[in-house]
Every structure is written in structure tokens, then in C-alpha cells.
Amino acid sequence: MSTPLSILDLSPISDGSTAQEALRNTVDLAQHAEQWGYHRYWLAEHHFVQVASSSSITLIGLVAANTSTIRVGSGAVQVGHHTSASIVEAFGTIDALYPGRLDLGIGRSGHRRAQFGAESARTKPTTTTRRTEVRDGVVVPPPFDPGRIADRSRFVASLGALQQRGAQPLDFADQVAEIRALLDGSYVDSAGIALQAVPGAGARVQLWVFGSSAGESAELAGRLGLPFAAAYHVSPGTALDAVAAYRKAFQPSVQLAAPHVIVSADVVVAEDDATAQHLAGSYGHWVHSIRSGKGASAYLDPDTVGPLTAEQLRLVDDRLATQFVGAPDTVVRRLEALQRVTGATELVITSATYRHTDRLESYRLLADEWARQATQAA
Template structure:
């Protein structure tokens, strides 16, 4: 099954390390995955999260694009309610002008943070409603028009994607005729309904003649199934702590093993890991092939978070080798 594979990076900050090291790891991973044949490299926007260093998303996109030569680089995504659309247009018009044909603008409708932080970002509680998202998207895109007075956005519009974890953005992406990226890595139960909604509501546009759907999938690949589960365990604990309102850096393997899990904690973690692709080469290939068969996705975006950078690189090495990525080509 030959589809393009891409990368979603949250620039994870691990326990005992720093944000600066996380950002250096991002550049390291971008260079490595470009050499392996991955198609695009997206950075996620989150704020006030001790374990995520990609909060200044547009800045980091510029650094990754400058450190690579072929990868498409973009946002997975810019949380539009957090920002004045004109500012986003200026930022991504600048990126597109500096790196023509290599920038993607993925947009999300959730703040991606708590209400207090969201208010600090926009400085106006009246501007935070996600119900304004369709109008914000249209306003943003208008700034890229050739007659726009917004410099350097005018004439420098990168491809716009809508991101989602439910049916709302799926339907909007279909109605606007835009490519759609679904967050299977944290909303697996909604994947198939959202993709169906996107395809059913799709209307051809100047950007896209037919639907183009990408799914983001959490993947941890290693030499054996047991080793892969060990590598994935810290990320599962990090998710548990987030649900408990105690976000922090990605814990070490020792912290993970020593954590006093309750029966409910273990249920949450098992549920979380059951929707991820975790295992040896054979297991990863089997699970990804099954997911591609179920979803008919046009592209897969792989997100991998491990405590050691070497293990993260190795996981992407395995995926690249399994799917011979240089042979796959994307439509968008």
C-alpha cells in the first residue's frame, strides 16, 4: 500500500532536559526524516504545556524549513481562535515567500490550551469563540489575495488544510473543498465518522478536485513488541497526567515504572494505547496496513514521542524502511 508518510512533531520536552534541547531534537528529526523520504513535517501549537516546546509554531516552522531542502513544512496546526487572522497571514505569507512551494497552513478551531492562557494570547475574551471559525478562515484566506494590502501575505498563500478531531471541521473542510487532517492519535473513536462526513460533504474547489484526507497516527516501532511498549509507556503516563490536570515533561522510563498506578489509571492507559500503533516491524506493518484499509486515508502523519531521541529516530527509520517512502507521492 503506497501512500505518502509525514511527521507530526510536538517538540517533546523530556524529564531532566530542557526546551532548548527539545528544539534541537526537532531540527535533528526533521533532517533525518527528510533523508528517509517523509513528505511533510508539521509542528503542533500548544501553550503553557511543560512537555511541549512548539508553542511559537510559525517561528519553529521557519527554522525547520531553513534546516531542510525538500520537506513540506507546516502547522498541525495553528489554532486560529488564538490569533488575529491578519497576523497569521503575515507570518505564513513570510514563510511562503522565503520557502516557496514548501509551506502548509493547517488550521484548528480549538484554543489548544486552557481559557486563561487563551485570553492571554488574544488579550480579548470576546475573540475566543470557536463558533467564529468559518468566518476566521475566510478572513484569513482573503488576506492572501493578490490585491490584498497585507504584506507579504498578498500573492503568497500556502496550501490551507483544516484539522479536526470530530465532524465539525470535517464538514467545513468538505464544503470549502480543502484537504482535511484528522487527529486519530487522540480521537480514534471519531476517525471513521469524521472521514465519512468529509467525503460526503466535499465540493470540488480551485484547490482540490477530490477529497484528500490525512490521518495523524501515534506510532512507536522497535525491535520487539515488548520493547516498543516500554518505549511508548512514558507517553501514556504523560497523557494520564494531562487528563488529571497535571501536565509535565515526558517522564523517564524509571519514573514511568515507579508511578503508583490505580486500576482506573491502568484502564485509561490501556484504552489510550489500544488506538496507537506499537510494536515490532511486523506488528507495525500489520496495524498500519489495517488502519489504511479501514480509513482509505490518502496520507499518514506519524507522531512519535519517546524519552530518548535515538529511540524516536529509530522508530521513524523502521516506518520508512517498511513503506519505502521515496516511492510514494502526495497529491497536495
């Protein structure tokens, strides 16, 4: 039970609330998380939806300024929307004021415009024979098929709005190489001209790669000997495969002698199972808003939300089955299983509830129970 717990925050906006309030809640949660012993506080990057973490690097600086010891970082910067220099200079600026506390997590989400094309063409869902498995207490559903999202026009439009006209993202591996060179001060452009990121070169920033499947991100992280974060909370059907691919590709580096894996989980904790289930009652509606193609909606009040239809449930059933909901001991048992099956070095917890007080209590109860059981096991 010595596995550290960390937090991944999307700064969700509750129905009837505002982005301003969500941002204040994020800073408040980060301050509490530091008191409760969480190891890292990561901010996600999402755009044109009802979450307030769109400018995640700015928010990282604000969280760092309002905390003292907890590591702060990105989970993850979507590098296809940024130049390598802008990323390194931004993190270098924050590190200059709060040195040695930053995690630069990078993901390739911003590269998907080329994959989907400029038009929101409909892709027929693929069929799979794989059924939901339970591996030593961990639910592993069939992989979610993006072809089930009938309308991707909003998603494609958002990708277009996040890039200059005519701009094309670098190959992911090439951009990771640029970021590393800018951080260590060895960057040379194609014409042989050396450039130094100021601030940025020499920043004490820990570089992470995020991924959700056994593809390019997992293999690249392993090959470069970088730490890897697997998104079980987003893609529970493929996250375990991502971990396996990372471990298979891993080569020791200056940064790591052995694989270092952090695995995410979506969690709601309350004093008892029934209360937690009630607080999580609008989670399925939120996931459906994402998977329907509309983008994350405001988080609804479980006291007033109606039930999902059978068709809606079919689109989100994997995420409902893999959300960790219950009393502290219930959730800790399931998280222990996830850590055991994946061999995770750390777990990163993401929680969304309608009321900020309920989200605070969820994280507090989890931290207390995790520490209590660690003490008993010692």
C-alpha cells in the same frame, strides 16, 4: 503501499531536559526525516505545557531554514489565538524565503473558551453504550468524554492568557474565509476597504483544516473543497466519523477535485515488539497528565516509571489501545489497516519517546519498512 508518510512533532520535553534541547531535537529529526523520505513535517501548537512547540510558526520557519525539500507546516495553528492577518503574514514571510513548501493547517481549538465558559465549572460525565470496536483491524473505542476531566481551570486560564482582554475569537468559518481572502489577495474589510497582506497575498501555501470529530471543522473543509486532517492519535473514538463527515460534505474546488484526507497515528517502533513496548511504557503517564487537566508533563523515563493505577488507566485506556507499538512489520500492518479503513491519502505519524535517539530510530525503522513493503507490492 504508495501512501506517503509524514511527521507531526510536538517537540516534547523529556524529564530532566530543557526546551532548548527539545527544539534542537526537532530540527535534527526534521533533517533526518527529509533524508528518510517523509513527505511533510508538521509542528503542533500547544501552550503552557512541557512541549517546546508553543510558537509553532516560528519553529516552522526554523525547520524550513534547516531543510531543503520536505514540506513544512502546522498541525495546527489554533486560529482562535491569532488574527487572520498575523497568521497569513507570518506564513507569507516564511514562504517568501522558502517558496512552495508550506502547509497552513488550521484548527479551532482556540475557540473553546466560549464553549467551556470563563469558569472551570465541573461537567458530569455522560454515559455511552458504545463499546470498543475493531473495524478491519482498526481499534475504534468509545468517544472520550471531556466531562471526565474534573479540573479544567488550568485549561481555561491558558485560553484566557492567549487572548487580549475582552477579545472574542471570530466564528471559525468566518476566520477561515478571512485567511483565504488574505492569501489570495481579495480581502475587503466590513467598511469595504481592500487590504493586502505583505508578505502573504499570493503566497504558495497549501491550506488544510484539522478536526477530530464529525462537526464544524470536517463539514467546513468538505464544503470548501479543502484537504482535511483527522486526528486519530488524539481522538480515536471520533476520527473515523470525522473522515466520513468530511467526505459526505465534500464539494470539488479549485484546490481539489476529490477529497484529500490525512489521518494521524501515535507510533513507537523498535527492532522487536518487546523493546517497542518498553519504550512506550511512559506514554500512558504522559496522556494522563493531559487528561487529568494538568497539561502535558515532561516525558518520563520508561526505565524508572511506575505502573499506572487502575483509575489512571481508565482515563487513558482508549489512547493506549490505539497507539501503534511494535516491530516495524507489526506497526506497518496496523498502519495499512488504518489507511484502508479511512481511505487516507496520507498518514501523519507522531512519536514521543524519552530518548531522542529512540525517537529517531523509531522513525527510521518505520520509513525503511514502509518503503520496503511498497517496493515488494509494486
